[in-house]
Amino acid sequence: MFADVAALEFAVAGIGRDHEMRRSFAFLTSENYFSLMGAKPYRGRFYSGEECKPNANIAVVVTSYGFWKRMGSRADFVGSTLQINGQPYTVIGIAADGFSGANALIAPDIWAPIGVRSQLGSAFGDSETMHDLMNPKNYAFNLTGRMRPGLTIDMAKSRLPVLAQRLTAIQPADSEGARELQIQTPSRFSLSTQPEDDGPITLIATLLTARAGAVLLIACLNLANMLLARATSRSKEIAVRLAVGASRWRIVRQLLCEGFLLALCGGAIGLVLSAWCN
Known part of the structure; x- marks a missing residue:
């Protein structure tokens, strides 16, 4: 079997x-x-x-x-x-x-x-x-x-009564023997010896992951609002730069560099914190 x-x-x-x-x-x-x-x-x-x-x-x-x-x-x-x-x-x-x-x-x-x-x-x-x-x-x-290769779950289950009888025969006389045998795909999330269904646990894990993703999304939206507010406050500065001859591409490049440096610093701090927590 x-x-x-x-x-x-x-x-x-x-x-x-x-x-x-x-x-x-x-x-x-x-x-x-x-x-x-x-x-x-x-x-x-x-x-x-x-x-x-x-x-x-x-x-x-x-x-x-x-x-x-x-x-x-x-x-x-x-x-x-x-x-x-x-x-x-x-x-x-x-x-x-x-x-x-x-x-x-x-x-x-x-x-x-x-x-x-x-x-x-x-x-x-x-x-x-x-x-x-x-x-x-x-x-x-x-x-x-x-x-064994080629053996299905149903075929294996049909042989369990014979296996239970053999196990009971070799048990001590005062033991309860093999009262019941079950074949179950092992749970990846539980140490229980009872048959387990991973469906509810998978659902809970999915919901928790979605909740964590929602929190991260809210944080990203808040950060985007802060960047928009900062850009609005710099509108006069950008207008002056355009008036004195700065090209639009140069201004966009400056803003991209500022955003990249901010993201780089935040990522570095996050990596340090995750390594320290681990």
Whole structure:
């Protein structure tokens, strides 16, 4: 039914080095997560199956491209050490620029192998059952799969009852088993394990974008009014220039240069503010 299936779990952890620590998004994933998403490392490598074995506790991480840039774009970043929840982890790779995984809303700073879950247990819950990946009652992870080529959603859904029976058969006797299986296109805006419809979220995002655009349009109109008022106040000056022999093109060129310098200064200030805020 599936060409590949990967496990992942979301958390918030303290990430940084020395005294520069910050709360950041993180994902624990199986070793095939990146190949499932079609991702390639920008530098270094992704973690291996050995590092993802349950309770392997091999302290390695992959960072995002944006996190590497915020840390100074150091050439020796791969191989360096980060502190995650107070514990040292070796950076083995940097994901490609723009890669955020299966979710567009949450861009993690790091990805770690599921084998370190017992080390990072404080970030993922306090239950010892949930820390032990060998425990069959551990339902901590979400599964993301890629269907086999040529298989439609309807064909896959028709096979779910058989798959549910097989999963129930291998569960412990005192567990609830696979009560219900559903196939749903993963939401790009939600971390929920329930089927999600991105339609309402997309509508809200569109309305918010339109509102921001309206605010910018109002600001542009106000600026245009200010420029018109300034031009009106300079009408006598322009008339005098024309009277003493200045050409219309020279006056237009002067006004264009003034407007261009104003726009250039405003753009430069905006870039500085955006870089500082980021």
